[in-house]
Amino acid sequence: MLKIDNLVSGYDNLKVIQNVSIKVNPGEIVSIIGANGAGKTTLLKTITGILKPVSGSIFFDGQDISSTKTEKIVHLGCSLVPEGRQVFAPMTVRENLILGGYVQYKRKLGSDVLPYLDRIYKLFPRLLERETQFAGSLSGGEQQMLAIGRAMMARPKLVMMDEPSMGLAPLVIKEIFSIVRMLRDEGATILLVEQNAKAALRLADRGYVLETGKVILEGSSKELLENDDVKCAYLGKTKKDT
Amino acid sequence: MELLLQYIVAGITYGTIYAIVAIGFNIIYNTTGIINFAQGEFVMLGGMTAFTLKEYMPLPVAIICAVVITMIIGALIEIVFIRWLHKPSVLRMIIITIGLSILIRETALHIWGEGVTALPYFTGTSVTSVNLGGVFISPQVFWAVGISSIVVILLGIFFNFTLLGKQMRACSANREAARLCGISTQNMVTFSFMLSAAIGALGGCIVSPITYISYDSGSQLAIKGFTVAILGGLGNSTAAVAAAMILGILESFSIWALPAAYKDVVSIAIMLIILFVKPSGLFGNAAAARLKEY
Ligand SMILES: Nc1ncnc2c1ncn2[C@@H]1O[C@H](COP(=O)(O)OP(=O)(O)OP(=O)(O)O)[C@@H](O)[C@H]1O
Ligand SMILES: [Mg+2]
Numbered sequence: 036m037l038k039i040d041n042l043v044s045g046y047d048n049l050k051v052i053q054n055v056s057i058k059v060n061p062g063e064i065v066s067i068i069g070a071n072g073a074g075k076t077t078l079l080k081t082i083t084g085i086l087k088p089v090s091g092s093i094f095f096d097g098q099d100i101s102s103t104k105t106e107k108i109v110h111l112g113c114s115l116v117p118e119g120r121q122v123f124a125p126m127t128v129r130e131n132l133i134l135g136g137y138v139q140y141k142r143k144l145g146s147d148v149l150p151y152l153d154r155i156y157k158l159f160p161r162l163l164e165r166e167t168q169f170a171g172s173l174s175g176g177e178q179q180m181l182a183i184g185r186a187m188m189a190r191p192k193l194v195m196m197d198e199p200s201m202g203l204a205p206l207v208i209k210e211i212f213s214i215v216r217m218l219r220d221e222g223a224t225i226l227l228v229e230q231n232a233k234a235a236l237r238l239a240d241r242g243y244v245l246e247t248g249k250v251i252l253e254g255s256s257k258e259l260l261e262n263d264d265v266k267c268a269y270l271g272k273t274k275k276d277t
Numbered sequence: 278m279e280l281l282l283q284y285i286v287a288g289i290t291y292g293t294i295y296a297i298v299a300i301g302f303n304i305i306y307n308t309t310g311i312i313n314f315a316q317g318e319f320v321m322l323g324g325m326t327a328f329t330l331k332e333y334m335p336l337p338v339a340i341i342c343a344v345v346i347t348m349i350i351g352a353l354i355e356i357v358f359i360r361w362l363h364k365p366s367v368l369r370m371i372i373i374t375i376g377l378s379i380l381i382r383e384t385a386l387h388i389w390g391e392g393v394t395a396l397p398y399f400t401g402t403s404v405t406s407v408n409l410g411g412v413f414i415s416p417q418v419f420w421a422v423g424i425s426s427i428v429v430i431l432l433g434i435f436f437n438f439t440l441l442g443k444q445m446r447a448c449s450a451n452r453e454a455a456r457l458c459g460i461s462t463q464n465m466v467t468f469s470f471m472l473s474a475a476i477g478a479l480g481g482c483i484v485s486p487i488t489y490i491s492y493d494s495g496s497q498l499a500i501k502g503f504t505v506a507i508l509g510g511l512g513n514s515t516a517a518v519a520a521a522m523i524l525g526i527l528e529s530f531s532i533w534a535l536p537a538a539y540k541d542v543v544s545i546a547i548m549l550i551i552l553f554v555k556p557s558g559l560f561g562n563a564a565a566a567r568l569k570e571y
Contacts, residue, residue: 085453109459117457123450126443133440134447138459140440189459 036061036193036224037082037113042091044081045248050089051077053248059193064215064225066235066256068269069245075228076118078245079197083115084108096192110138114191118198120182124171128162131170131181135188148188155184158214176207183214187223194218195226200234212238232269236260244269279411284529290418290487292525293425294320297480298502299509299517300432301473307449307512308462308469311370315354315378316477317499318385322347323478324490325385328394336397340482344475351474355467378496385492396485403486421483428476429518445469449512497541504548510558520559 037059045051051074059065069075080086082093084105093101095113103111123131132155136148156163159180165173170181179199186194196215200208212234219225229235236242236256244252244265252262259265298316305313327336327343334342358373365373398405399420406413436442447455448465455462481490488494505524509516524544531543551558 083457085456104461105456106459106461109457115457117454121451121454121457123447123454125450126446130443130446134443134455134458134460137440137444141459185458 036063036096037226038092038094039082040092040094042078042081042093043089044077044086044091045089046077046086051248052081052088054091055245055248055250057243057250059224059226061192061224062219062222063241064219064227064239066227066229066239066242067245068229068232068235068242068259068265070230070268072247073245074248075245076197077248079115079118079195079226079228082108082195083113109189109191110141112190112192114186114189114194116179116182116186116194116196116199118201120175120178122170122173122178122181122185124169126170127167128170128173128181129166131185132162132188135185136190138189144190147190151188151190155187158187158217159184176203176211179203179207179211180214183211187218191223193224193226195228197228198230199227200229200231208234232265233260280533282410282412284533285526286412286414286418288526288529289522290421290484290525291528292522293421294480294484294488294498295501295505295524296518296521297425297428297476297483298498299505299521300429300514301477301480302502302506303512303514303517304473304476305469306506308445309359309466310367311359311374312503312511313470313473314371314374314499314503315381315495316473316502317495317497318378318381319347319351319474319477319495320481320484320498321385321490321492321495322350322381322474322481324396324481324485324494325389325394325492326478327482328396328485328490329389331396336399340396340479343482344478347478348471348475351470351472352467354474355470359466359470360463378499382493382495389492391491393489393491394485395489396482398486415487417483417486421487424479424483428479429514432476432514441468500541500548501544504544504551507548507551507556508559513558516558523559 039055039057042052042055043050055078067075077086081088084103088101092099095111100108123134132152133148136151139145139148161177162180162184165177170178173181183199199211215225215227216238227235227239236259239256242256242259243250252259252265298320301316301319302312305311323343326346327339330339330342354377358377398417401416406415436446444460445465445468447458447460448462452462505521506517508524509520524547528540528543531540
């Protein structure tokens with residue numbers, strides 16, 4: 036589904052991502068974990084074409100997208116739930132979701148948008164209750180649900196999520212994660228970026244550990260959860276505990 | 278009393294055109310964050326083009342053609358001068374749009390000369406007037422106010438109820454998120470230039486019979502429109518309409534109280550006061566708060 040090889044990317048002269056290779060297979064949940072400033076957001080921005088890679092290749096669905104425009108990448112079926120939700124604050128919840136479905140209109144599948152909107156409302160009943168409210172007036176958790184719902188409206192083959200748990204209460208995080216699991220069960224492929232390593236790895240099939248722009252570890256979630264370095268650095272356990 | 282009303286009517290007439298220019302500013306500002314100082318030139322181009330075209334076709338057709346032509350010019354301006362800029366600074370944008378306005382003005386001077394032109398009154402002549410409770414109102418005022426109101430209503434419908442309008446609002450609310458929804462923000466920017474060029478041109482046609490238009494009318498209108506846009510709070514078109522009426526009426530009264538030459542001083546003074554005292558505008562809103570970025 037997604038295959039990244041030797042990707043180098045960053046801002047102007049600052050190469051944040053250095054030689055990263057990552058693979059996501061159809062139907063998988065893959066998690067990328069790493070500390071603040073590791074380059075997780077930069078990586079996702081590069082995949083979606085917001086940042087242009089310096090070198091390396093990004094293949095999505097067999098197609099090289101390393102120099103494709105963001106709009107086109109979304110059209111191809113690769114959506115991002117951006118860090119910090121980025122909802123359209125002065126627009127209503129419903130408008131946000133409809134705009135999420137915009138590519139469906141472009142794909143000449145506009146008639147599917149409203150039925151799928153009902154589907155999203157079933158998934159997130161809270162959004163239905165607040166349908167006509169401005170997105171900016173929602174709570175953080177609700178905005179995160181809206182951001183996920185908006186990305187789902189595009190009916191993507193691959194959804195990438197940038198720290199969906201950021202700044203949320205544990206209970207809300209649980210709710211969000213259970214929805215991510217539900218999406219996977221429905222056949223979506225998910226690339227989940229998280230600082231909340233434990234929860235992310237429990238959810239994911241496989242994981243990558245990103246540190247200062249490099250993949251320092253990769254493996255199945257189980258392996259990573261049991262890895263001493265990971266335990267020490269990301270799961271908040273000291274060496275003695277393990 | 279009648280005199281007072283007469284001044285108010287004159288103020289509303291001018292207010293209408295200021296509102297149209299301000300709305301043009303706001304449309305581009307909202308989608309791009311650019312303040313397009315060439316906005317007034319669109320008004321001039323519309324009025325002048327319609328004046329030339331009306332020799333060859335009926336007036337309504339000439340106006341429609343003038344609006345379409347100006348719209349195409351608006352699109353070309355964006356595609357040729359703005360599109361390729363990668364994250365331009367605000368200062369650079371100001372210089373570019375001022376440069377553009379000079380370019381358009383000089384071209385207009387070449388094409389039309391220095392003469393003052395006026396389209397014929399849409400109905401009646403310059404001496405026809407409707408007596409409304411002792412106040413004499415030119416029918417063109419009704420046309421101006423009527424058409425502008427329709428434009429404002431249609432714009433409201435467009436932005437709130439059509440997918441394209443929503444895309445433009447999304448682009449204005451959050452550029453990057455709009456792209457992540459698959460919206461081509463570049464096309465939205467082009468479209469916003471077309472839309473405000475068209476609205477400006479229509480405004481030029483409507484007021485041409487009342488105010489006359491010459492090659493250099495644009496910059497003055499741009500200043501008035503900008504004052505109104507700032508007064509209402511940049512980006513807020515409903516407030517701009519109200520602010521435009523306030524400015525129009527104030528100007529109108531200033532003629533009564535002060536020598537006519539001071540009319541333009543009023544708007545400049547208001548603009549400066551607002552910029553110093555309350556840059557978010559009289560009806561300051563969230564969109565205007567973004568002005569602080571500059
Ligand atoms: N717009 C930018 N311009 C220049 N440097 C940037 C920019 N955004 C991020 N960086 C730098 O790139 C590095 C990686 O940032 P990035 O946002 O990708 O980290 P992250 O892993 O997502 O961190 P977090 O967990 O805090 O979100 C950081 O050192 C940061 O300072
Ligand atoms: Mg990040």
